[in-house]
Amino acid sequence: MAETILAIRNLRKSFGALKATDDVSLELRAGEIHALIGPNGAGKTTLIHQIAGAVKQDSGTIAFLGRDIGGLGVAERARLGLGRSFQVSSLAPEFSALRNVMLAVQSQQGSSLRVFRRVMSDPTLTEPALKMLEQVGLAGRAHVAAAELSHGERRRLEIAITLALCPKAFLFDEPMAGLGPEGSKSLIGLLSELRREAPILLVEHDMDAVFALADRVSVLVYGRVIASGSVSEIRSNTEVRRAYFGEHV
Amino acid sequence: MQTALLIEQILNGLQFGVMLFLMAAGLTLIFGVMGVINLAHGSLYMLGAFACAAVAAATGSFWLGLVASLAAAAAAGAIVELLVIRRLYDRDHLDQVLATFALILIFSEGTRWLFGSFPLYLDIPPLLSGAVDLPGGARYQLYRLAIIVVGIAVAIGLYLLIAKTRLGMRIRAGESDREMIAALGVDIRTLYTIVFALGAALAGLAGAMVGALQSVQVGMGEPVLILAFVVIVIGGIGSIKGALVGAALVGLVDTLGRFLLPLSFSFFLGPSQGATVGAALASMLIYVVMALILAFRPRGLFQAST
Amino acid sequence: MKRMRGETLINLLLAGMLLLVPLAAWALEEPFYITLATRVAILALAAVGLNLALGLGGLVSFGHAAFFGIGGYAAGILATHGSDQMLVIWPVAVVLSGFVALVTGAISLRTSGVYFIMITLAFAQMIYYFAISWPAYGGEDGLSLSLRNAFPGIGTALPLNFFLICYALLIAALYLFARIRDSRFGAALQAARQNEVRLAAVGIAPFPIRLVAFVLSGMMTGLAGSLFADLNRFVSPSMLSWQMSGELIVLVILGGTGRLFGPVAGAMLFVLFESILGGFTEHWQLLLGLILLGVVLFARGGLVGLLAGKARHG
Numbered sequence: 001m002a003e004t005i006l007a008i009r010n011l012r013k014s015f016g017a018l019k020a021t022d023d024v025s026l027e028l029r030a031g032e033i034h035a036l037i038g039p040n041g042a043g044k045t046t047l048i049h050q051i052a053g054a055v056k057q058d059s060g061t062i063a064f065l066g067r068d069i070g071g072l073g074v075a076e077r078a079r080l081g082l083g084r085s086f087q088v089s090s091l092a093p094e095f096s097a098l099r100n101v102m103l104a105v106q107s108q109q110g111s112s113l114r115v116f117r118r119v120m121s122d123p124t125l126t127e128p129a130l131k132m133l134e135q136v137g138l139a140g141r142a143h144v145a146a147a148e149l150s151h152g153e154r155r156r157l158e159i160a161i162t163l164a165l166c167p168k169a170f171l172f173d174e175p176m177a178g179l180g181p182e183g184s185k186s187l188i189g190l191l192s193e194l195r196r197e198a199p200i201l202l203v204e205h206d207m208d209a210v211f212a213l214a215d216r217v218s219v220l221v222y223g224r225v226i227a228s229g230s231v232s233e234i235r236s237n238t239e240v241r242r243a244y245f246g247e248h249v
Numbered sequence: 250m251q252t253a254l255l256i257e258q259i260l261n262g263l264q265f266g267v268m269l270f271l272m273a274a275g276l277t278l279i280f281g282v283m284g285v286i287n288l289a290h291g292s293l294y295m296l297g298a299f300a301c302a303a304v305a306a307a308t309g310s311f312w313l314g315l316v317a318s319l320a321a322a323a324a325a326g327a328i329v330e331l332l333v334i335r336r337l338y339d340r341d342h343l344d345q346v347l348a349t350f351a352l353i354l355i356f357s358e359g360t361r362w363l364f365g366s367f368p369l370y371l372d373i374p375p376l377l378s379g380a381v382d383l384p385g386g387a388r389y390q391l392y393r394l395a396i397i398v399v400g401i402a403v404a405i406g407l408y409l410l411i412a413k414t415r416l417g418m419r420i421r422a423g424e425s426d427r428e429m430i431a432a433l434g435v436d437i438r439t440l441y442t443i444v445f446a447l448g449a450a451l452a453g454l455a456g457a458m459v460g461a462l463q464s465v466q467v468g469m470g471e472p473v474l475i476l477a478f479v480v481i482v483i484g485g486i487g488s489i490k491g492a493l494v495g496a497a498l499v500g501l502v503d504t505l506g507r508f509l510l511p512l513s514f515s516f517f518l519g520p521s522q523g524a525t526v527g528a529a530l531a532s533m534l535i536y537v538v539m540a541l542i543l544a545f546r547p548r549g550l551f552q553a554s555t
Numbered sequence: 556m557k558r559m560r561g562e563t564l565i566n567l568l569l570a571g572m573l574l575l576v577p578l579a580a581w582a583l584e585e586p587f588y589i590t591l592a593t594r595v596a597i598l599a600l601a602a603v604g605l606n607l608a609l610g611l612g613g614l615v616s617f618g619h620a621a622f623f624g625i626g627g628y629a630a631g632i633l634a635t636h637g638s639d640q641m642l643v644i645w646p647v648a649v650v651l652s653g654f655v656a657l658v659t660g661a662i663s664l665r666t667s668g669v670y671f672i673m674i675t676l677a678f679a680q681m682i683y684y685f686a687i688s689w690p691a692y693g694g695e696d697g698l699s700l701s702l703r704n705a706f707p708g709i710g711t712a713l714p715l716n717f718f719l720i721c722y723a724l725l726i727a728a729l730y731l732f733a734r735i736r737d738s739r740f741g742a743a744l745q746a747a748r749q750n751e752v753r754l755a756a757v758g759i760a761p762f763p764i765r766l767v768a769f770v771l772s773g774m775m776t777g778l779a780g781s782l783f784a785d786l787n788r789f790v791s792p793s794m795l796s797w798q799m800s801g802e803l804i805v806l807v808i809l810g811g812t813g814r815l816f817g818p819v820a821g822a823m824l825f826v827l828f829e830s831i832l833g834g835f836t837e838h839w840q841l842l843l844g845l846i847l848l849g850v851v852l853f854a855r856g857g858l859v860g861l862l863a864g865k866a867r868h869g
Binding site for chain 2: 609613615617662665666668669670672674676677678680681685687688689797801804805808838839840841843844847848850851852855
Binding site: 052054073074075076078079084086090091092093094095099100102103104106107108112113114115116117118119120125161164165 | 734735737738739740741742743745746749750752753754755756757758759760761763764767866
């Protein structure tokens with residue numbers, strides 16, 4: 001069996017009386033794309049927040065490459081190789097696409113407390129960054145400010161940034177959101193290739209993408225994982241159908 | 250004798266706290282509902298004091314002056330909201346700080362232009378002059394006691410307003426989700442003007458009441474404003490309860506500190522050295538307390554809305 | 556690229572004007588204008604410090620007067636007790652203000668948004684009240700320096716010489732600002748301003764970056780404070796006041812937040828307003844307030860922004 005990269009055990013998180021994450025256990029194994037689906041309000045984004053470190057879990061463990069990361073902050077987890085993209089694109093808007101990626105490259109290379117070399121004339125930063133942009137097809141837009149990129153381009157920029165972190169695992173939160181059919185198709189192709197770099201935990205609503213990409217699927221409803229298995233197993237699972245379509249199936 | 254002095258200082262602390270509460274409540278409401286930090290609040294305090302002093306001098310009646318201060322402050326608040334604050338809702342905090350700082354300059358110099366640089370004097374109304382006997386043999390100024398009573402009344406009034414009226418409901422809704430209540434058809438613009446004017450009136454009331462204790466002069470508002478900020482930071486932005494607790498805390502700590510620290514240091518360092526060191530440390534005390542509270546609760550004691 | 560050259564041109568113009576005016580005044584034997592130019596240079600230096608934290612880092616510090624005043628008092632107290640050598644006073648001013656920035660910054664930077672603004676204001680106020688209630692060094696009345704401080708080999712009592720010292724320090728500070736802005740540290744700092752969530756997500760924690768920026772910023776403003784005390788031969792507690800903090804922010808905004816020569820342009824404009832408008836009416840601050848309001852509401856890029864267009868970030 002493939003190595004377990006990310007192991008979540010008995011994770012719980014409540015906001016007051018609302019159980020956003022209710023005893024969730026799941027695994028991300030090497031080489032796979034593990035999709036996380038579920039109706040709106042199921043708690044998918046809260047789960048991603050906890051894995052990334054933006055929200056502290058109430059109880060349970062999160063192990064990354066065998067190490068318990070539950071107490072680490074967002075930046076530390078990113079440095080360990082957890083690459084995350086955001087549901088709503090989160091970029092440095094005034095910086096160009098290139099500079100956005102250069103930030104990730106800089107982070108990977110070590111301390112940012114260096115004041116003497118100009119970043120724009122530093123090939124150890126610009127070259128790797130450009131390579132990442134090429135990989136996602138944005139090399140031609142390298143010097144465009146992130147705020148001026150199209151929605152689809154911003155999605156790809158986010159992925160380029162996570163790539164630059166030499167990630168050991170990807171956390172993608174609805175990367176297809178807002179993309180038209182063309183954009184979706186090209187992004188699906190990109191994600192499929194990315195699986196070779198590192199496994200992907202993919203939160204998605206777009207079922208075409210899920211069925212095309214996922215090796216395994218877990219279904220989250222009201223904070224609990226009600227089913228987990230291959231795509232065909234999930235498609236025929238009655239509880240899942242009930243969760244999505246109601247009692248009359 | 251010592252208990253009497255202590256009781257007097259505690260009451261002074263409460264009176265100071267009441268004044269801070271009036272300022273802080275307005276500030277925290279404005280920030281909670283509209284998301285705007287208003288540095289010009291001290292100017293509204295000053296305006297209330299000047300209006301009261303001017304009208305009291307002209308008519309001979311403190312009470313007419315008080316009414317004038319409320320009206321003037323509320324009106325100034327409404328005008329400022331309509332002309333300036335309205336444009337700041339979507340701006341970042343730096344722009345809000347600068348614009349309201351500009352307002353301070355305008356108000357301060359404008360007042361100096363109208364009234365000159367010399368302080369105005371406001372007399373305590375005859376009805377409230379004199380002193381009251383307290384347990385322990387102390388006598389306490391009736392006027393100061395009245396201020397404390399007014400403060401408690403305002404606190405109760407605000408609670409009733411926010412918890413029990415429709416306006417209060419809209420205010421609470423506005424604090425949680427600005428866009429939503431606009432979508433629900435509540436007239437946001439009027440709501441904002443009312444909230445701002447209400448905060449302004451509270452500041453003006455504070456200024457008018459204090460005007461009779463200290464002199465009325467340009468620049469009297471800003472030191473109070475800064476302390477009101479300390480109150481809000483300690484209490485938690487957006488929380489009126491936090492403003493009340495914070496104001497009481499700041500008022501008591503500051504007043505008692507100024508009384509007790511020089512006294513304590515005099516034991517070790519002798520009377521004159523002790524008084525100096527104690528006074529200097531007392532002036533820093535409330536900020537040290539603020540820093541300590543922030544070390545454990547970066548968002549204040551009653552961490553209210555985001 | 557055209558835009559970049561435009562800003563460089565403006566910068567050279569500003570640097571040139573600031574140098575030429577006192578030189579001309581010296582030639583024409585009008586020392587008053589040399590003093591005015593020195594005031595501009597020192598205020599600009601203080602504002603460059605603030606620009607580091609505010610312009611690059613987005614840290615709205617309403618308490619930078621604390622550092623300005625600490626530098627001033629360092630100069631004043633040392634001149635009274637220890638040494639009147641600038642080369643001794645400057646490091647002391649820098650280290651002291653840096654230390655205070657470290658302590659207050661470590662607390663303030665745990666907060667954000669309006670909390671940060673209010674807390675920096677409160678800390679500066681604390682230092683202000685301490686200064687006026689400590690009578691040994693003048694209390695409310697302030698502290699006088701009997702002589703201008705000394706620099707080896709230069710007759711610092713001469714207005715032009717002192718101006719040139721201040722100007723040199725200003726240029727050095729501007730150079731440092733530019734290096735920081737273009738460096739990895741500067742990239743992280745500006746990213747923290749634009750989107751701190753993004754910065755953390757790439758593995759850089761914002762807090763240490765901001766703290767270092769805040770300390771450097773405080774140090775620069777502290778140095779300016781020591782020069783200011785030297786210029787006026789007087790340390791006034793008003794150097795620590797909230798009005799001074801506001802003035803420093805105004806300097807940065809008027810010139811253009813985050814722009815390299817923004818503080819220089821802002822200081823020039825401010826001192827011009829002070830002298831010209833102040834000549835017309837003692838209520839010139841009313842006009843300043845109106846102008847400031849106008850700038851905030853309508854002309855957000857400040858003077859450099861107006862002349863050179865939006866900044867390009869590569």
